[in-house]
Amino acid sequence: MMRTAYLVALKDLRIELRSRVLLWQVLPFGLMALVLCGLAVGPDARQQSRIAPGLFYLVVTLVALLVINRSSQIESPRGTRTSLLTLGLDAGGVFLGKAAAMLVQLFATATALLFGTTVLLHVPVHAALVTLPIVLLATATLSAAGVLYGLVASSSSSSATLLPVLALPAFAPILIAGERSFSSLISAGSLSRWVLLLIFSLVAYGSIGVLLYGALEES
Amino acid sequence: MKKLTALILGPVALVTTLITLWMGYFVTPADKVQGELARLVYIHPAQAWVALYLSFGTATLASALYLWPRTRSVTADRIAAAAVEVSTVFIALTLITGSIWGRPTWGVWWVWDARLTSTAVLGVLMLGYLALRRANDDPLLRARRSAVFAILTAINVPIVHFSVVWWKTLHQGATVFTDNRHLKIHGSMAWTLLLSFIALSLDFAWLVRARYRVGSVSAANESADLEAALEARRTEAGA
Numbered sequence: 001m002m003r004t005a006y007l008v009a010l011k012d013l014r015i016e017l018r019s020r021v022l023l024w025q026v027l028p029f030g031l032m033a034l035v036l037c038g039l040a041v042g043p044d045a046r047q048q049s050r051i052a053p054g055l056f057y058l059v060v061t062l063v064a065l066l067v068i069n070r071s072s073q074i075e076s077p078r079g080t081r082t083s084l085l086t087l088g089l090d091a092g093g094v095f096l097g098k099a100a101a102m103l104v105q106l107f108a109t110a111t112a113l114l115f116g117t118t119v120l121l122h123v124p125v126h127a128a129l130v131t132l133p134i135v136l137l138a139t140a141t142l143s144a145a146g147v148l149y150g151l152v153a154s155s156s157s158s159s160a161t162l163l164p165v166l167a168l169p170a171f172a173p174i175l176i177a178g179e180r181s182f183s184s185l186i187s188a189g190s191l192s193r194w195v196l197l198l199i200f201s202l203v204a205y206g207s208i209g210v211l212l213y214g215a216l217e218e219s
Numbered sequence: 220m221k222k223l224t225a226l227i228l229g230p231v232a233l234v235t236t237l238i239t240l241w242m243g244y245f246v247t248p249a250d251k252v253q254g255e256l257a258r259l260v261y262i263h264p265a266q267a268w269v270a271l272y273l274s275f276g277t278a279t280l281a282s283a284l285y286l287w288p289r290t291r292s293v294t295a296d297r298i299a300a301a302a303v304e305v306s307t308v309f310i311a312l313t314l315i316t317g318s319i320w321g322r323p324t325w326g327v328w329w330v331w332d333a334r335l336t337s338t339a340v341l342g343v344l345m346l347g348y349l350a351l352r353r354a355n356d357d358p359l360l361r362a363r364r365s366a367v368f369a370i371l372t373a374i375n376v377p378i379v380h381f382s383v384v385w386w387k388t389l390h391q392g393a394t395v396f397t398d399n400r401h402l403k404i405h406g407s408m409a410w411t412l413l414l415s416f417i418a419l420s421l422d423f424a425w426l427v428r429a430r431y432r433v434g435s436v437s438a439a440n441e442s443a444d445l446e447a448a449l450e451a452r453r454t455e456a457g458a
Contacts (some may be wrong), residue, residue: 152364156354169343173378204374
């Protein structure tokens with residue numbers, strides 16, 4: 001399973017490295033969304049700093065939708081999925097591989113956006129640095145859930161519009177947990193329950209993905 | 220047995236619902252603090268029970284049965300779809316009746332309360348399920364992907380619940396199943412509340428059964444239409 005995961009992750013990342021969609025399309029979209037959030041809130045630096053964690057996770061969630069869509073599009077050309085199926089790869093491994101590749105892309109984008117948040121929305125640099133492990137956990141959860149929702153939506157001709165409808169409500173708890181933990185770090189509050197919620201979500205999506213990805217692929 | 224259920228389920232559900240309404244409006248007294256507004260307790264908690272537990276449970280169980288190769292059947296898929304459709308209606312009713320209670324009590328139609336938010340999020344997930352079913356024409360693809368989505372939604376129920384409960388809550392605590400096992404409701408009010416749970420559960424069963432039958436009939440019609448079209452083509456080719 002791990003060997004399959006490694007190969008699939010490597011394949012997805014190589015495709016990304018060659019196409020550079022993340023660098024030239026997804027990242028600029030995220031930064032633009034962050035700038036627009038700043039404009040919508042107004043020039044009050046204290047107000048911006050207060051709601052920055054929520055805006056940051058909102059933008060990360062929107063960026064995640066693009067990354068998920070991109071990841072499921074890789075297998076969209078006719079016959080690609082069938083070819084993958086005939087290879088007899090372990091379905092759980094394929095799921096883990098796709099999730100790992102998505103995690104690398106999402107975490108890289110989120111880190112860049114976090115830097116943007118410190119500059120544009122006046123978040124203290126130390127809080128942004130300390131929150132990085134939680135961002136990693138949140139993006140891992142988004143990736144595990146995203147691979148599943150991406151595949152569920154991919155069968156339809158209207159997958160680009162269907163994906164947000166399916167995934168955004170499921171991402172709400174991740175957004176809340178991420179925002180609360182980031183705010184707790186800024187205001188020195190307790191964040192253990194939010195980290196626990198993210199870990200539980202990651203384990204739940206990871207287990208369901210390993211178990212059910214095969215059933216989804218076959219359909 | 221099936222015919223008997225079909226015959227008695229609808230009338231029994233209707234009569235139980237009417238008795239609940241009669242008891243709620245005319246037998247039970249107004250609440251000391253909330254007055255007439257408290258009568259919503261005879262409908263709102265039972266709606267939430269059907270929307271969030273009974274229908275989610277039915278949809279998840281039916282979806283799991285569909286995904287398990289030994290128990291896979293079109294019946295399980297149709298029951299899951301019917302349960303989700305009915306659940307969506309009950310979620311909307313739960314939010315509407317909650318809002319009607321919230322306006323005079325909290326002063327606003329909507330607050331970012333834990334239960335309201337989690338119910339709304341689950342309602343949107345249910346709409347997603349229905350959108351997913353309509354987005355796929357192939358029945359096998361539709362059934363399998365919907366089943367996986369229903370399972371994903373089921374694991375979301377506790378996640379959404381805890382996230383919003385920890386986030387912010389304003390909603391009142393449990394009335395019947397309190398932590399110290401002391402009932403906060405008594406006499407005719409308690410009996411009417413209990414009856415409302417039975418009545419709405421029966422309504423749910425009746426609606427799911429009706430929706431299941433509509434699904435079966437429309438699937439049969441679709442295949443009959445297809446057969447007729449194929450037959451017409453064969454006749455054309457023969458002529």
